[in-house]
Each structure stands twice: as structure tokens, then as C-alpha cells.
Amino acid sequence: MPAKTDHDARRRDVSAAVWRVVAEGGFGALTLRSVAAELGASTGLVTHYFGSKQQLIRHALELAEDRTRASIPEVTDLRTALAAVLPTTPEVTEISRVWVSSWDVALAEPELHALERARYRRWRTRLRPLVIKAQSVGDLPPGDPGDLATGLAAFAHGLVVQALFDPTTYTPKRQLRILDTHLAALRPSD
């Protein structure tokens, strides 16, 4: 019944083209035709694997999530968890670019808005035990771990945005230094 080609492999090709388009031009540049052109194929191929533009956008966000997860493998340490989201490598820079870019469309469309909110909640939930651990060894002051996780996530993402707009100023080394001195400043003395 099924035809020759490896469906999943082809889908991954389209998927990769979607990523390249969004990584370079943001979500404003994501169109069926730009993906097709990036792939050197026709729009028919794109619609064959992704029925509509909504699904393309959805898929781009899933890709961002997958790549984020892949770039942050099983972290048990707060500093590492925060350092992992900073654009200190081309890979993470690309991912960050896509996330920040997605906020325009995510703020406009209620469904994507809810998705992004859920994503943030998951991130803070993942950060929470690391915060508690850091508190227990005296690396962080006492206080609501949720608020602390929010603050640290905020610090990290805010730094991401500044680094994206000013990569010359915020070299990888400088980003990590700022993170480290920030964490050091948060450590209660004794």
C-alpha cells in the first residue's frame, strides 16, 4: 500500500527547512513558500507533510522545545541549568532567537499564548527543586522557592535578550561571568 519514500525522513527534511527559515528570519518570515524555497522544493511538498500554516508554526515551536530539551540534558545543578539557556554557543543562540521571535505571534494568538505560559510554568517547576537544594546548602537565601525560581528564570531570559541584541558586548565569557557574580551576590554570607 504505502509508497517508496521514507515518510519520516522526508518530514524531517521539511522540518529542518522550517527551522532554518525561522532561525534566520523569525516567525514573520515563516511562509509555506519560504520553507519550500529553503528546501528547493514546491509548496505541494510542504502542504503534503504539514497541512496548514498553523501546523507549521506549531511545529516550529515544538522544534524549539525539542532542541531546548536536547541542549539541556538532565541538569541537577542550578548554575548549569541557567547557563544552559544563555546564548553562549551558535546552537543555543539559534534556539534563543527563535523563542524570542515567537513571542510576537504567541502574544497575539490565544492558543499559543497559553502554550507559552505552560512552557514557562514547566520551566519554573523544573527549576524549583534546584532552588530548594541551593537553599539547603546555603547558596541561596531562604524564601519562597517559586519566587526565587521566577527571579532566576527572569534574570536568565533577560540576559538572553540583551545578549541577542548585543553579542559583541555579551560574549559567552561575559555572560557566564555576569551569571556567576549574580549567583554569588545572592549567596547569604554564612
Added chain:
Amino acid sequence: MPAKTDHDARRRDVSAAVWRVVAEGGFGALTLRSVAAELGASTGLVTHYFGSKQQLIRHALELAEDRTRASIPEVTDLRTALAAVLPTTPEVTEISRVWVSSWDVALAEPELHALERARYRRWRTRLRPLVIKAQSVGDLPPGDPGDLATGLAAFAHGLVVQALFDPTTYTPKRQLRILDTHLAALRPSD
């Protein structure tokens, strides 16, 4: 020679329509026709006052800057300066929405990218003396004031984003509490 209508007043009308469009739908929704429709006028009127779409985008960013400046009047205190950018009022929420939304197009277009970088640099420069003052009275630990300003700006903007996506969780009160406990945690216990 000139005709009847008050040119500047009319221009402000168009300007207000531009703001309403961007505040509600983000930069993805900013088109000549959406502005005209918002104004109940024709596209001819819009192009009469703003020649091209580039200028419309540019103007929307200027508006955001103006409103930001207007909502942060002559701040001499670090906490107030940071609290002023948090979306704790409808007005600041609207402005924040526009800024975050603008990052998609700002990351894509080199000219807007440079503008946003400059804007961030100005903000940090304005924050710097407040940081130094806070350090001198023992509210902030010693260290590079530039790095501290970056970190505090990052914290604030990161909190802005989370609050925009989760206003139920981050009520104005909670935002300010998170800010205050964060600043308190940064105070060296000498």
C-alpha cells in the same frame, strides 16, 4: 499656501491608531489597511502622513519609546526605576507588550536590531548611576556597576515577559514582592 487641516493633530490621530493596532495585535498585525480601518479612514490618509510601512514600524517604536519615557519620569531610585518597567498597570502592560512584540521584527531587520541594541545600552547607562548610588549606601554588593545594571535590567525584563504570559499568576502585587525580595537578597549583610 497650506490647506486647512491641522497637520500635526491629524498626524497624531494616525499615530494613535498605529499604537492601538500594535498594542492589540503586535507587529504582525501592523499593516497600512489595519491602521486605516482602525482610524475609519482610507489607506490614502495613512500614506499621506507616513510614506511607507518602514516608517510606520519606525513610528510605532518611537511611540513605545515616548510612552516608556513618559511612564518613567525622572527616577533617582533603583527600585522605582525597575518597578516602573513592570507591567503593573494597563498602560505599562500595553507598552511592554509592544516592546516584546517588536523583538521579532527587530531581530530580523539589521537597522531595527541596531536601534534596539542602542536602546538597551541607553537603559543600562541610565541605570548605572543608580547602581553606584545603591552600592555606596550598601544596598548592592561591590563589583562592576555595568554588570550589575545588566543583571538588574535582565531581571526586570525577564519578569516582564513572564508576567505578560501569566498575568493571573503575576499580579502587580506579586511582581513588586518578587522585585523587592530580589533586591533584598542582593543586599550584602556586611
Added chain:
DNA sequence: ACAGTTGCGTAACGGTTGTTATGTAATTGG
């Protein structure tokens, strides 16, 4: 070998986009 299914290029469709030209009414200075 043939019927059925899949892969995907081609292309048409109606709608929207930014830009530009045209027309017309109203105002003003001489």
C-alpha cells in the same frame, strides 16, 4: 499485471499586502 495508494510538482483561486497614480474638494496667497 493490475488496482490502489502515496509522493509531490504545477497551478489556479481568492484574499491581502505595500506602493503608486489619479481625481477631487477645499483652502490659501496674490
Added chain:
DNA sequence: CCAATTACATAACAACCGTTACGCAACTGT
């Protein structure tokens, strides 16, 4: 009063958008 200028609606324009339909080639199970 008239020539010049401005304000703006109307609308044409080519380009582009997402979606859909069509058609053909290639493969598969029977």
C-alpha cells in the same frame, strides 16, 4: 478670482499569501 497647494478618497498594480485541486509518476499488495 484664480493659480497653487494641500488633504484625502478611490482604486489600480504587481507581488505575495494560504489553501485547494489536479495530474502524473512510482511503488505496493494481491
